[in-house]
Amino acid sequence: MELFKKTAAELSGMLKSKEISAVELAQDVLARTKAVDEQVGGYITVTEETALAQAAAVDAKRAAGEELSDLAGIPVAIKDNICTKGTLTTCASKMLYNFKPPYNATVMDKLAGQDVVITGKANMDEFAMGSSCENSAMHPTHNPHNLNCVPGGSSGGSAAVVASAQVPLALGSDTGGSIRQPASFCGVVGMKPTYGAVSRYGLVAFASSLDQIGPFGRSIEDAAMLLDAVTAYDPRHDSTSVKTPFEGGLRAGLNADIKGLKIGLPKEYFGEGISAPVREAVLKAAETYKALGAEVFEISLPLSEYALPIYYILSSAEASSNLARYDGVKYGYRTPNAGDDLIDLYVKSRSEGFGAEVQRRIMLGTYVLSSGYYDAYYKKARAAQRKIREEFAGAFEKCDVILTPVAPTTAYELGSKTADPLEMYAGDICTVSVNIAGLPGLVQPCGFDAANMPIGMQLIGPAFGEQTLLNAGLAFEQASGLKNIIAAL
Amino acid sequence: MKYEAVIGLEVHAELSTESKIYCSCSAKFGAGINEHTCPVCTGMPGALPVLNKQVVHYAAKMGLATGCTVNRLCKSDRKNYFYPDLPKAYQISQFDVPICENGEVFFYVDGEKKSCRLERIHFEEDAGKLLHDEIDGTVVDFNRCGVPLIEMVTRPDLHSSAEAKEFLEMIKTTLSYLDICDCKMEEGSIRCDINVSIRPEGTTELGTRVEMKNVNTFSGAVRAIDYEIARQIDVVEHGGTIQQETRRWDDVKLKNTVMRTKEDAQDYRYFPDPDLIAVEIDDEWMKKIESEIPELPISRYERYLNEYGMTAMEARQLMDSFPKATLLDTAAASGRITPKAAANWILSDISKYLNDKEIELQDTKMTADKLVDMICLIEKGTISGAAGKKVLPALFETDETVEQIVERMGLKQVSDEGAILAIVQEVLAKNEKAVNDFKNGKNVTGFLVGQCMKASRGQGNPQIINKLLAQELAKL
Numbered sequence: 001m002e003l004f005k006k007t008a009a010e011l012s013g014m015l016k017s018k019e020i021s022a023v024e025l026a027q028d029v030l031a032r033t034k035a036v037d038e039q040v041g042g043y044i045t046v047t048e049e050t051a052l053a054q055a056a057a058v059d060a061k062r063a064a065g066e067e068l069s070d071l072a073g074i075p076v077a078i079k080d081n082i083c084t085k086g087t088l089t090t091c092a093s094k095m096l097y098n099f100k101p102p103y104n105a106t107v108m109d110k111l112a113g114q115d116v117v118i119t120g121k122a123n124m125d126e127f128a129m130g131s132s133c134e135n136s137a138m139h140p141t142h143n144p145h146n147l148n149c150v151p152g153g154s155s156g157g158s159a160a161v162v163a164s165a166q167v168p169l170a171l172g173s174d175t176g177g178s179i180r181q182p183a184s185f186c187g188v189v190g191m192k193p194t195y196g197a198v199s200r201y202g203l204v205a206f207a208s209s210l211d212q213i214g215p216f217g218r219s220i221e222d223a224a225m226l227l228d229a230v231t232a233y234d235p236r237h238d239s240t241s242v243k244t245p246f247e248g249g250l251r252a253g254l255n256a257d258i259k260g261l262k263i264g265l266p267k268e269y270f271g272e273g274i275s276a277p278v279r280e281a282v283l284k285a286a287e288t289y290k291a292l293g294a295e296v297f298e299i300s301l302p303l304s305e306y307a308l309p310i311y312y313i314l315s316s317a318e319a320s321s322n323l324a325r326y327d328g329v330k331y332g333y334r335t336p337n338a339g340d341d342l343i344d345l346y347v348k349s350r351s352e353g354f355g356a357e358v359q360r361r362i363m364l365g366t367y368v369l370s371s372g373y374y375d376a377y378y379k380k381a382r383a384a385q386r387k388i389r390e391e392f393a394g395a396f397e398k399c400d401v402i403l404t405p406v407a408p409t410t411a412y413e414l415g416s417k418t419a420d421p422l423e424m425y426a427g428d429i430c431t432v433s434v435n436i437a438g439l440p441g442l443v444q445p446c447g448f449d450a451a452n453m454p455i456g457m458q459l460i461g462p463a464f465g466e467q468t469l470l471n472a473g474l475a476f477e478q479a480s481g482l483k484n485i486i487a488a489l
Numbered sequence: 490m491k492y493e494a495v496i497g498l499e500v501h502a503e504l505s506t507e508s509k510i511y512c513s514c515s516a517k518f519g520a521g522i523n524e525h526t527c528p529v530c531t532g533m534p535g536a537l538p539v540l541n542k543q544v545v546h547y548a549a550k551m552g553l554a555t556g557c558t559v560n561r562l563c564k565s566d567r568k569n570y571f572y573p574d575l576p577k578a579y580q581i582s583q584f585d586v587p588i589c590e591n592g593e594v595f596f597y598v599d600g601e602k603k604s605c606r607l608e609r610i611h612f613e614e615d616a617g618k619l620l621h622d623e624i625d626g627t628v629v630d631f632n633r634c635g636v637p638l639i640e641m642v643t644r645p646d647l648h649s650s651a652e653a654k655e656f657l658e659m660i661k662t663t664l665s666y667l668d669i670c671d672c673k674m675e676e677g678s679i680r681c682d683i684n685v686s687i688r689p690e691g692t693t694e695l696g697t698r699v700e701m702k703n704v705n706t707f708s709g710a711v712r713a714i715d716y717e718i719a720r721q722i723d724v725v726e727h728g729g730t731i732q733q734e735t736r737r738w739d740d741v742k743l744k745n746t747v748m749r750t751k752e753d754a755q756d757y758r759y760f761p762d763p764d765l766i767a768v769e770i771d772d773e774w775m776k777k778i779e780s781e782i783p784e785l786p787i788s789r790y791e792r793y794l795n796e797y798g799m800t801a802m803e804a805r806q807l808m809d810s811f812p813k814a815t816l817l818d819t820a821a822a823s824g825r826i827t828p829k830a831a832a833n834w835i836l837s838d839i840s841k842y843l844n845d846k847e848i849e850l851q852d853t854k855m856t857a858d859k860l861v862d863m864i865c866l867i868e869k870g871t872i873s874g875a876a877g878k879k880v881l882p883a884l885f886e887t888d889e890t891v892e893q894i895v896e897r898m899g900l901k902q903v904s905d906e907g908a909i910l911a912i913v914q915e916v917l918a919k920n921e922k923a924v925n926d927f928k929n930g931k932n933v934t935g936f937l938v939g940q941c942m943k944a945s946r947g948q949g950n951p952q953i954i955n956k957l958l959a960q961e962l963a964k965l
Contacts, residue, residue, distance in 0.1 A: 083535045096534065103528050105535060204534040209763035238537050239765050318763055321569050324578030325532045329629070346571055369569075369758035378760060 003028040007484050008074050008168040008222040015073045018062070022055035022073030026117050029075045033119070033166045036489045041141045042151075042161035044080045045088050046120040051075065054117045061115065070251070071229050072115035077161045077170040080121040081128055082213065083202035084108055087118075091204050092136035093126045095353035096332045105202020106237055107171060107213055107230040114229050119167050123157030126355045127323065128178055128206040130154050131427050134418055135357045142414070143185060144487030145453055149411040152182030155216070159186040162216045165486045169226045170216040175206050176311050177406070177431025179214045180443040184406035184456025187445045187485040189223040189473070190216045194463045195438035196242035198227075199234035205322040207315035208240075210435040218484040220444065220473040224251040227466070246467050253467045256475040259293035263472070264399035266301040269430055275409045281447035281455040282405045288479050289403070289472075299398060303391045304433055306384055311432035312425060313368050313381035319358075320365025326353060360421065385436050392437045392462075401472055402460040405430050406443050410453040434460055442469040445482045454485065491690040492725075494718045496647035497698075499682040500660055501638050502670045503615065504547045509635035510614045511538030511581065516637065518676045522620070522630045530635035532576030537764050540565070544637040545588065545768055547669040548612040549778050551639055552589025554663050554785060555607050559775070563588050563612075565765040568757045573629050574617040582640075584759040587611035594643075595787045596659040598652050600801060605656050606644040613638050645684065645695065650714035657681065657707045658809075662786045666811045674706055681710060683738075685717045687725065696721075697731040701738045701745055713738040716745065789814050797821075797828040803836060812850035813840070819857035826864045834860060838881055846885075853885040860884070862891040870950055876900035904950040906957065909941075912949060913957045916940045927962060934958065 003011065003025050014020045030048050037043055058073040078084060081091045083101035085108070090096045104112070111118070125135035133141040133156025141156045143149040144164035151160040155172030159182035162170050172179040174192035183190025191214045198213045205211060215226035228248045234241040246253065265286060270279050286296050328334035328349025335348035354362070368377035395402060407427055417424045434441040439460055446457040457476075461469040477483050509516045512529035528536040545563055552559045566584035592607035617634040619627050641660065647653050661679060664670040671678055681704050686696035701717060704710050716738075721731055736745040749755075770778070786808045793804035807814045813835050821828040839860075843850055863880055866872045872880070872895055883894045895901055903909060916937060917924055923933045923940075934955075941954045 081535075089534070091534070099534065101528075101533065101535070103533070103536075200535075201537050202535040205764075207763075236539060239539050240763075317760060321567050321579050321758070321760070324569060324571065325534070325576060327571060327573075327578060329573050330531065330576060331533070342573065366758065369760055371756045371758070374758075374760070 001028070004032040004165045005484075005486055006168065007219045008071070008217060008225055009219065011074055011168060012070050012225070015062070022058040022062075022117060023052060025073060026051050026055035026075060026119070029119060029167055033161075036144075036164050037161070037166060039142060039147055039489065040144050040160050040164050040166070041139050042122055042157045042164065042166060043077070043120045044090055044092060044123050044138050044157070047087055047118055050087070051117050051119050054115070058115045058117065069114035069229070070225060071111070073117060074169060075117045075119045075167045076111060076226065077119050077122045077158060077167045078108070079124055079155050079158045079170070079172045081124060081173060081204040081206075082107060082171060083204065084118065084121065088121060089204070090121070090138070091127045092124045092138050093354065093358070094137045094333055095326045097137075099332050101202070103202065106199035106232060106234050108202065110230050110232055116229070122155070122161055122170055122172075125154035125156070126358050127204070127319070128154040128173055128175055128211075129319070129357050129361055131177070131181055131424055132414070132417065133157065133182070134414060135355055137355055140414060143411045143453075144489055145187060146411065146451070148413050149453065150185065150414055152185035152407070152411060154178040154182075155190075156182045158216050159183055159188055159190065162186070162188045162218060163485070163487050164489055168217060169222055171213055171226070171230070172216055173203055173211055173213050174435065175210045175315060176435050177428050179216065180431050180441055180456070180458060181407050181427070183216060183443040184458075185411035185454065187454030187456070187487070188216055188218050189220055189442070189444045190214065191223050191227060191443070191466075191469075192434060192441045193227060193231070193466060194244070194440045195435075196240050197244045197440075197464070197466070198230050199232055199238045199241050201234060201237035205318075207318040208322060209318060210311075210315055212435070218486070220470055220477050220483075221251060221254060224254060224470050244466075245464055250467055250470055254474050255471050256478050258289070258472055258475040261289070261294040261401065261468075261472060262399040263289055263294050263296045264299035264395060264402045265296065266299050266304065266395070266402060266404060268301050268304040269404040273408050273426070273429060274405050277449040278405045278407070278409060278455055282403065282457045285446040285457050285476060285480070286403055288476060292475055292479055296403075297399070299395055299402070301391055301395060301433070303384070303388050307388060307433040307436055308425065308429055310381045310384050310388065310436055311428065312364070313377050314385065314436070316361045316365035317369050317378050318365065320362045320369065323354075323358065323362055326350065328353070357421070388433060389437045392433070392439060396462040400461070400468055401465070404458045404460065406456040406458045407431070410449045410451070410455055430458060439463060440466050440469055442473050444473050444477060445485055446476070446480065447482070492687045492718075492722050493690045494648055494714070495645045495686045495688060495695060496649075496653055496714060497645040497684040498643045498647070498653060498656065499684075500641045500657065501680045502641070502660070502664055503678045504544060504637040504639060504669055505671045506541060506543045506547065506637055508541055510541050510544050510612070510637035511635055514635065518673070520632055522623070522628060523632060525632040526634070530576075531631050532578075538581060538762075540765055540768055541637065542768065544612050545770065546774075546778060547637075547667070548588045548610060548639045549770060549775075550667050550669055550781060551641070551664065552592065552610050553779060553782050554667055555589075555592035555594050555610070555641075557589035557592035557607060557610060559589050559770065560586055561770045561775070562586070562767045563770065564767045565762045566759045567762045568759055570755055570757055572616070573627070574619055574634070576617070576631060576634060580614060580616065581762055581765070582613035583611035594656060594659055594663075596655045597790070598655045603652060603655070605646040605652075608642045608644050610639050610641045613640060645686070650711040653683070653714055654707050654711050657710060659786065662809055666783055666786055667781075677705065680705055683710060683713060683717075685714060685721065686731070687718060687721045697733050699731060699733070700735045702735060702748065703737050703739075705740070709738070709740045712740065712743060713745065716743065720745075783811070783815075784818075786814075789818070793832075797832065799829075799832060803832060806836060807832065810850070816850065816855070816857055816860065820861050823857065823861045825861050826868070830864050830868070831860060834864065838878055842881060842885060854888060855885050859891055866891060866895065870902055870904050871895070872900050872902050873951060876902065876947070899946070899948070901948060902950045903945055903948045904953055906953060909945070909949055909953050910957050910961075912941055912944050913954065913961050916944055917961060924965065928965065934962075
């Protein structure tokens, strides 16, 4: 029946009407994984057994007449940096190759409470550091639209399993674009919620002040469903958690009527660094919005040019501290090559356990926090962060949402950028500001380039403007028909 | 040449909160290895801290009690370093904005009032413990990890081990008055690092300082300071110079050894902890904290000396115990007895009872009302002082009133002269030999009073017995 090709919203209806069972659905998507994931490499761990057991439990509950959530029985893949009790959570690192958390992330408890079926743990750049999924210590993930290309990163596995229809929904995490850029490269919907909207408890930290969990789906409605399921005020476990005005009500609040919506196009995001096909596709989307009755005009965000250095200073500083706990003492990888010397144990475990990019960022972060450099780098970056926040706040006095490209180009070939880390970092130019300012960002497909690779666009909203973003996204999705795009494999 | 020592202290006190500073694990001492742990306090991947507000409350209380300014917005910072007892490889502490700043602590040394300024008080998490004797290898016990601490940093205002000891005692007494630390030295509740330098007497410039770690008792602090002052003088006298370094005190070998030189000074790379948001102490909260500060020990001490006319030793003994001082002050506040009368009971029989039973006053049923009632009964002559001592255990152990106890134990004193006269006459009649001895000039008063007390079953008023016995003997 090719259930795997359907959206979560469609499947939810079919499960509710008992047209299909959760077990049938789980079997169907797991079969799809068996058929395609050898090529795609989207998963690190497939939890077939537990998925089938969860699905059977959902069916039993439904048969018993229990009232179930919209997501009950819907398969969801989880990025491998989100702690899943008893299931490997590796962060795609040798350092955590054997780590099975004795606890669930808050989002996992939320999903379990809604009887979601977890299909497995998705590949990523090691500790979420990277933009191509090539930094995974396990294996690279391939873009389902062209297996020679990267899926983007760091949540490349989550984007790829959704794009290749191995699962309708997946969770990722976004620190500087790690949900949005792979969504763009793989032609799916991805959203980075407002900082604090989704609990970070159990998300293995990369840069705590920037990290945020968010959904992938093949439609706006699907992304809204999953975001509804995981949004939760969690003050007992996450001090940075905030109470949102929309908790759980985004899907119900969807409304494609966007007449009068004010859309700002920041000129700095359409400059030289952006490839022509991407610029043209996003500008064409702006035209679509005009036709739908939105007011589209140019704005300016002059501080955008500082966003990239600010991001790499702040995120690396926090990462250097967050990743210091992986020392070979308590869990994860411990070098077999250390003698009795404690420092030797630390140095060798960390040198052998972490990949090159992670080590690079730890060194960078250690440097910017060091005595004598702190004021010049970290402190200055924090001050500049406040300026960027203010600049966005000013922009949102003029417009309701901001429309930008997601990445300078479409997905590139594996290996083509790994030699030059700076070139790789430059690919994050359009996405990092959103994290620095703690804002929500929505990415969805808006076209294809000449090689038929997906192009995404990004809508940025003010804090807690998720509903406005999703409504604007829905309006474009309906007008463009760019929904439920499945890579031909 | 004569030298003056300059001493500054960093005192760590564990706060007696129910749960740890960033998770809900018990903060109690003494559980089995790693029994009080969870993903948060063992620094597991993805686990996040949530600040226990009781810690802020307690730290602010100590700040107010030591005259500090309390910063209403409490931020947290990470102090990064590697050690196996620190599971996150950073300690959550406070760096540039401590919760309390610029305080001053007063204390007496040999009858002279001194003070030591506090630079700051901040809160932070304790680390775990490495146990080297459990197995072949080392066990890391994370029970203590995340137990809340306050660190109190002084200015270099102290000049001798005696001053340091009295300062530390006053910090301990203050912590106990505020009920924010259980002050069990043997469990490591209070620990300190000591900075010592010397300079020629009469000069004001500070010398190079040496930090000493691993000082776990106040008497150890005295030994460590005396040793270090002597060592530095010895170095200088022999033409050497003092190196800025950290030395480890060994309280068994009674010497210290170099731990770290200035060159290996660690860069802790402090930065604001992004996992924690600043906690604000609002006006209402601040008022609540202020309302919980009792009269401080030094103030009570001076009152006992100056208003109650006690000796320094008595005043000190009472000040040292918040429950005893409170018992005294509450009893005195009744206005029915003199403070001295209450103090005498507290310092003698009450203290003896508590010592013998090895219990704390606050864990007994003794109240100021009961103590006052008992003293009043003695002063009125309803019971004797000796009867008071018999009543005392029941005051600690039962809910009965003093009257009920006196009644139950039959301790009411007979002061009726007619009744006592009858007893005296009966005793004289029965003790012919004593009467004869008296007539022969022997002193038998003590014996006869004893017989009268016995005949009254201990209830006869001894003064009246004495008076009437003398009167009757005179008639012979």
